Amino acid sequence: MILQTPILALLLASALASAVALWAAWFGIRLLQHWDLASGSQRQLDLERRTELVSTLFGFVMLIEIAALFLLVFNADRMAALFVGAMCAVGTFNVNGWGFPALYLKITLFFAAALWLILDRVDRLGRDFPLTRLKFATILGIAPLVLAGFATELAFFLNMKTDVITSCCSKLFTPSNEGFAAEMTGLARAHALWLLGAAGGAVLVSGAAIVLRKRGERLFALAGAAFFFAALTAIVSVISLYVYDHPNHHCPFCLLKREYGYFGYALYVPLFAGTALALATGLLKTVANSDSLAGVQPKAIRHLTRLSLAGFALFGIAVLWSIATSQLILFG
Amino acid sequence: MTSWLRRQRALAEYTLAALARRRIKNTGLLLIYAMVIFVVASATLFATALRKEAEVVLAEAPEVIIQNLVMGRHDLIPGDVIAEIDGIRGVASIKGRLWGYFYDRLNGANYTLMVPLDPAMAPPAGQAIIGESLPRVREMPWETAPLFLSRTPGDLVRFDIAKRLSSDSALVSTDLILLNEANFRAFFELPEDVYTDIALSIRNPREIDTIVEKIGRLLPNARLVTRDEIARTYQKLFSWREGIMVLLAGASVLAFVIFAAEKASGLSAEETREIGILKAIGWDTGDVIAMKLWEGGLVSFGAFLLGTVLAYLHVFAFDAGLFASVLKGWSVIYPDFALTPGIDGLQLTALFFLTVLPYMAATIVPIWRAATADPDQVMR
Amino acid sequence: MISVQSVCKTYNEGRPSALTALDGIDLEIARNALTVFKGPSGSGKTTLLSIISCMARPTSGRVLIDGRMVSGLPERFLTLERRRTFGFVFQRFNLIRGLSVLENVLLPATPLGGERRADAKRALARLEMLGIAGKAGERVEFLSGGEAQRAAIARALINDPPVLIADEPTANLDTELAHRFLDIVSGLRAEGRTVIMTSHDPRIWAADQVDRVVSMRDGRLEENEA
Numbered sequence: 058m059i060l061q062t063p064i065l066a067l068l069l070a071s072a073l074a075s076a077v078a079l080w081a082a083w084f085g086i087r088l089l090q091h092w093d094l095a096s097g098s099q100r101q102l103d104l105e106r107r108t109e110l111v112s113t114l115f116g117f118v119m120l121i122e123i124a125a126l127f128l129l130v131f132n133a134d135r136m137a138a139l140f141v142g143a144m145c146a147v148g149t150f151n152v153n154g155w156g157f158p159a160l161y162l163k164i165t166l167f168f169a170a171a172l173w174l175i176l177d178r179v180d181r182l183g184r185d186f187p188l189t190r191l192k193f194a195t196i197l198g199i200a201p202l203v204l205a206g207f208a209t210e211l212a213f214f215l216n217m218k219t220d221v222i223t224s225c226c227s228k229l230f231t232p233s234n235e236g237f238a239a240e241m242t243g244l245a246r247a248h249a250l251w252l253l254g255a256a257g258g259a260v261l262v263s264g265a266a267i268v269l270r271k272r273g274e275r276l277f278a279l280a281g282a283a284f285f286f287a288a289l290t291a292i293v294s295v296i297s298l299y300v301y302d303h304p305n306h307h308c309p310f311c312l313l314k315r316e317y318g319y320f321g322y323a324l325y326v327p328l329f330a331g332t333a334l335a336l337a338t339g340l341l342k343t344v345a346n347s348d349s350l351a352g353v354q355p356k357a358i359r360h361l362t363r364l365s366l367a368g369f370a371l372f373g374i375a376v377l378w379s380i381a382t383s384q385l386i387l388f389g
Numbered sequence: 390m391t392s393w394l395r396r397q398r399a400l401a402e403y404t405l406a407a408l409a410r411r412r413i414k415n416t417g418l419l420l421i422y423a424m425v426i427f428v429v430a431s432a433t434l435f436a437t438a439l440r441k442e443a444e445v446v447l448a449e450a451p452e453v454i455i456q457n458l459v460m461g462r463h464d465l466i467p468g469d470v471i472a473e474i475d476g477i478r479g480v481a482s483i484k485g486r487l488w489g490y491f492y493d494r495l496n497g498a499n500y501t502l503m504v505p506l507d508p509a510m511a512p513p514a515g516q517a518i519i520g521e522s523l524p525r526v527r528e529m530p531w532e533t534a535p536l537f538l539s540r541t542p543g544d545l546v547r548f549d550i551a552k553r554l555s556s557d558s559a560l561v562s563t564d565l566i567l568l569n570e571a572n573f574r575a576f577f578e579l580p581e582d583v584y585t586d587i588a589l590s591i592r593n594p595r596e597i598d599t600i601v602e603k604i605g606r607l608l609p610n611a612r613l614v615t616r617d618e619i620a621r622t623y624q625k626l627f628s629w630r631e632g633i634m635v636l637l638a639g640a641s642v643l644a645f646v647i648f649a650a651e652k653a654s655g656l657s658a659e660e661t662r663e664i665g666i667l668k669a670i671g672w673d674t675g676d677v678i679a680m681k682l683w684e685g686g687l688v689s690f691g692a693f694l695l696g697t698v699l700a701y702l703h704v705f706a707f708d709a710g711l712f713a714s715v716l717k718g719w720s721v722i723y724p725d726f727a728l729t730p731g732i733d734g735l736q737l738t739a740l741f742f743l744t745v746l747p748y749m750a751a752t753i754v755p756i757w758r759a760a761t762a763d764p765d766q767v768m769r
Numbered sequence: 770m771i772s773v774q775s776v777c778k779t780y781n782e783g784r785p786s787a788l789t790a791l792d793g794i795d796l797e798i799a800r801n802a803l804t805v806f807k808g809p810s811g812s813g814k815t816t817l818l819s820i821i822s823c824m825a826r827p828t829s830g831r832v833l834i835d836g837r838m839v840s841g842l843p844e845r846f847l848t849l850e851r852r853r854t855f856g857f858v859f860q861r862f863n864l865i866r867g868l869s870v871l872e873n874v875l876l877p878a879t880p881l882g883g884e885r886r887a888d889a890k891r892a893l894a895r896l897e898m899l900g901i902a903g904k905a906g907e908r909v910e911f912l913s914g915g916e917a918q919r920a921a922i923a924r925a926l927i928n929d930p931p932v933l934i935a936d937e938p939t940a941n942l943d944t945e946l947a948h949r950f951l952d953i954v955s956g957l958r959a960e961g962r963t964v965i966m967t968s969h970d971p972r973i974w975a976a977d978q979v980d981r982v983v984s985m986r987d988g989r990l991e992e993n994e995a
Contacts, residue, residue, distance in 0.1 A: 062743070065635055065739070066739035105844060106674070110754070399879045406872065410868075666865055671852040673848040674844065764819075767859055768818070
């Protein structure tokens, strides 16, 4: 274990989140058993009041989890100086077997948290608690994620030893390797850009369909998800090269370093936000269909779509900017 | 959206008015809160500054140092090794270094005696350049007072002072005495052509590993220390001490959290009545919670700002007088230097997580309890 | 305008301390009328007032405002309904100490997110109409009983509700001030508002301005007087 303030902060946040998630899940079970909107009984009244508290608290926890994802990555990048062979966050996450699981869990939690927060917000707009049951059912699904996130994070930090020689990003993101990261790296650069462009086109068309014609929400969600993976692939395969001005440096984490002006955040923050919002439109179309949301749902979906498109657009601008200002010429 | 903003502004205004009405109670809370943050913030700011300092110092250190080992202990290294290594490609420069420690029986301090690597920096014969704490611990009466060093009882060697080092890099130079090579060898009675260790500078950092490997084969008995390793050790040391401090401060955070929860749940009759009135005249539970969150937010923000600013002053203007000894280390000679002021986003975020989060967590349930008061209770 | 249908209210349901405050009330309240609930303490008139004004939910039965069912609404929306429909004047006025008259009057508008300056303008106009505009900046602790009540009335009207609810409004006032209060209420009715109040003050039951007195005992209606 390396005692460091950011690590202590992350562990504290996760511990608090776990405690709240457990409590919220326990309340969720009670709610699913006894929820009866028709009753004016004291128990129903208490349940209704308590949903206010649990929703607020759990929403708070979800916000913390979103912030914690960034703290985790930022801290990992900073800690790379402590490990032999580590140049960036990859080395830190690779220090033991728990690093990447912890990161992936936090990313999953990010999306779960964003979707849950949007569900919560829409639920509060309906007069008859339209999504409350669903909201608490999802808490039952998210709570284990929060706990698993805490456990892996704890294992990651407790098993950190600085004398371990870890592998640098150049060993992970190289076409000659086997595995997913290497596949992404090895994808032909032109293909990666075409893929990204196609996904971007799909996002734009389906997004426009929602805003103008009020349809195609699920398609937009799908396109958003596809864009997310296409974007990650393109970052590893091409975009990173432009940022580093180097034909063989593929690492998607070095982008987050100060040396490159923290450019990675300009890519990842809008990309993650845009994707989460796109997923939310599909979710709302699927679940928010009660009468009490009839006036709310289409407006909310269009609003989310616009925000999501704005996120993707910011990502696109960042990509174009990195290509335009790069010294590197890959095509032509 | 504008209506949302206006609502928040109106709530904030009301909260400010409410805070001002209970000035004494809230100032007390704010001060205690700020003090807790001050302790944690001082520790992190100080450790961050120390890590920066070490980085600055190490930036000029040689990439690799070769030490001779005899029976596993550091020993003098013969000068002919230099010629052997000189052939290896990638080595930009190679120099034998002379340095050693001297125990001063007068005051129990340990000095580091050293010959500068750059001959132009070396003082003329019979003179010395000294670190900034030496005049202090030796109580030198005037600026150019000579330095007398006594190796054995009865022995006395005199050095005139050529220069005093500034305190820019005081953490490592504070106990330093720089001599020229001839004086150094004479002082320690060293034979010609041995060195304390050998410093290499290597231009391309990617080649360090290969070069170290080659030298390792050439000199199987030598120990090779790279600059990165030293940097890591410093980082670890300071981070660890910081962590210990923060953990200790955690106890005070905990105490404060209990205090805050107590405060929030034991609302005075006056406050309970007010919340009842607000609910009765049309405020929603959510409005009351939002108002109370504003209250918590304003108090937290104020305390965070106050605590951090005070910690900043404490560390950078007053040299962290309260616990510098814990973080720097134990030695007769404490470096006396001003740290380069700097604030680090990551540390601040971590600090925020560590102090504001527990406060929020401790107060939100009592807030909710107060906010769910029945609106019709003022009529009963 | 407001329709109460077989409403029951039991406190501490299912416990030994259970108390039935209302036992099957049916009542229609006319628009733009002044209705007074009278009865001894414990007769349930305040409970009925709080259920009518969306402050509490009935244990059973229905409440409709302008044909909209409000009795089954979640608390949050009940509050919305209440804000939109009712203004309140309480027996002890319930002004918040330490704030000025104007700040008190603005309180109900605070969480609505309206234009602050327009709100303040309306508040001042209302205070002017009630004759205490000169006290707008003064802290409420320094008001006399009659002034405090008028500040409370101004506060009740800041969001322009169609119905004014008053709980024992004249209990702490002398005869002259009680008559002043009834005059103010007449003025409000002239603006088209409905007024509902509880009172055990005979001066009120006998007043000309009152349209209807509803008499209650042990959680039931006793008789209606025209």
